Amino acid sequence: xxxxxxxxxxxxxxxxxxxxxxxxxxxxxxxxxxxxxxxxxxxxxxxxxxxxxxxxxxxxxxxxxxxxxxxxxxxxxxxxxxxxxxxxxxxxxxxxxxxxxxxxxxxxxxxxxxxxxxxxxxxxxxxxxxxxxxxxxxxxxxxxxxxxxxxxxxxxxxxxxxxxxxxxxxxxxxxxxxxxxxxxxxxxxxx
Amino acid sequence: xxxxxxxxxxxxxxxxxxxxxxxxxxxxxxxxxxxxxxxxxxxxxxxxxxxxxxxxxxxxxxxxxxxxxxxxxxxxxxxxxxxxxxxxxxxxxxxxxxxxxxxxxxxxxxxxxxxxxxxxxxxxxxxxxxxxxxxxxxxxxxxxxxxxxxxxxxxxxxxxxxxxxxxx
Numbered sequence: 001x002x003x004x005x006x007x008x009x010x011x012x013x014x015x016x017x018x019x020x021x022x023x024x025x026x027x028x029x030x031x032x033x034x035x036x037x038x039x040x041x042x043x044x045x046x047x048x049x050x051x052x053x054x055x056x057x058x059x060x061x062x063x064x065x066x067x068x069x070x071x072x073x074x075x076x077x078x079x080x081x082x083x084x085x086x087x088x089x090x091x092x093x094x095x096x097x098x099x100x101x102x103x104x105x106x107x108x109x110x111x112x113x114x115x116x117x118x119x120x121x122x123x124x125x126x127x128x129x130x131x132x133x134x135x136x137x138x139x140x141x142x143x144x145x146x147x148x149x150x151x152x153x154x155x156x157x158x159x160x161x162x163x164x165x166x167x168x169x170x171x172x173x174x175x176x177x178x179x180x181x182x183x184x185x186x187x188x189x190x191x
Numbered sequence: 192x193x194x195x196x197x198x199x200x201x202x203x204x205x206x207x208x209x210x211x212x213x214x215x216x217x218x219x220x221x222x223x224x225x226x227x228x229x230x231x232x233x234x235x236x237x238x239x240x241x242x243x244x245x246x247x248x249x250x251x252x253x254x255x256x257x258x259x260x261x262x263x264x265x266x267x268x269x270x271x272x273x274x275x276x277x278x279x280x281x282x283x284x285x286x287x288x289x290x291x292x293x294x295x296x297x298x299x300x301x302x303x304x305x306x307x308x309x310x311x312x313x314x315x316x317x318x319x320x321x322x323x324x325x326x327x328x329x330x331x332x333x334x335x336x337x338x339x340x341x342x343x344x345x346x347x348x349x350x351x352x353x354x355x356x357x358x359x
Contacts, residue, residue, distance in 0.1 A: 043241075187233065
């Protein structure tokens with residue numbers, strides 16, 4: 001089958017109406033929701049994938065899947081959790097692909113190393129972020145997800161369980177272990 | 192085994208709201224002697240600061256751009272979904288043409304043998320039936336090209352029609 005041209009797309013007026021009707025929210029509501037969530041979701045994707053360019057692509061895909069999902073979400077918090085769930089699954093799918101090795105989905109260290117700090121504070125911040133990136137790279141993917149959602153995103157144990165598809169009762173123990181491990185790595189300077 | 196501290200929530204709140212460590216005299220003294228809270232501060236502060244930096248540095252595409260791309264993609268997917276049954280029918284039609292062509296060729300092949308036998312039968316007749324024998328030989332000699340021409344016409348005509356319609 002050949003790719004659709006723009007003129008062919010224009011002829012599909014009826015299908016357009018159908019596809020837009022399948023989006024769960026209208027454009028204005030989407031704009032508001034996107035403005036509130038895009039940066040945190042991008043930050044999550046960036047740290048979980050370890051690649052800022054990949055995070056750009058994954059961000060678009062995350063919102064597309066969110067728009068196409070026919071789920072009833074009563075509150076903004078539910079919508080946000082659902083968004084992070086989609087983002088988590090996208091990164092996991094990417095990791096399962098044979099050609100995308102874990103080293104490629106690693107740590108984002110390259111982005112930080114190439115940063116150009118212009119002051120002492122900025123330089124210290126860059127060093128801390130580099131330590132964090134190296135330490136995070138040594139954790140299991142699930143540990144990274146848990147820690148980010150809990151301490152960067154501020155999600156509750158119930159929200160983390162929903163986002164990661166884990167039992168709510170197991171979050172406390174998993175989080176405790178991951179936290180202890182990351183704290184140890186950070187004290188060693190990420191090495 | 193999980194080691195817990197009753198002041199974990201206070202520590203987390205102080206880090207999350209940017210009060211750590213300047214506005215946390217009492218809490219800072221506790222953290223200095225509590226291994227659990229010290230781990231929590233180490234991790235929560237690093238992740239909190241990293242998120243804040245990433246959110247500042249992030250340059251996500253505009254909401255309008257994301258919406259527009261999603262709409263275009265939804266249109267294309269809807270078009271593909273709508274076109275799928277037509278493609279299936281075209282495939283079935285193509286398979287039918289191929290089957291019919293194969294059937295016609297088989298029939299034509301058998302007919303040629305049958306006509307050859309008629310020719311042989313005619314030749315075996317006595318010379319007094321020389322006119323009939325000659326006619327049969329001619330029929331046998333020209334039977335194959337005629338049958339192939341008819342079969343080719345039957346196959347190519349619908350095929351040409353199919354290709355023309357498929358382009359539309």
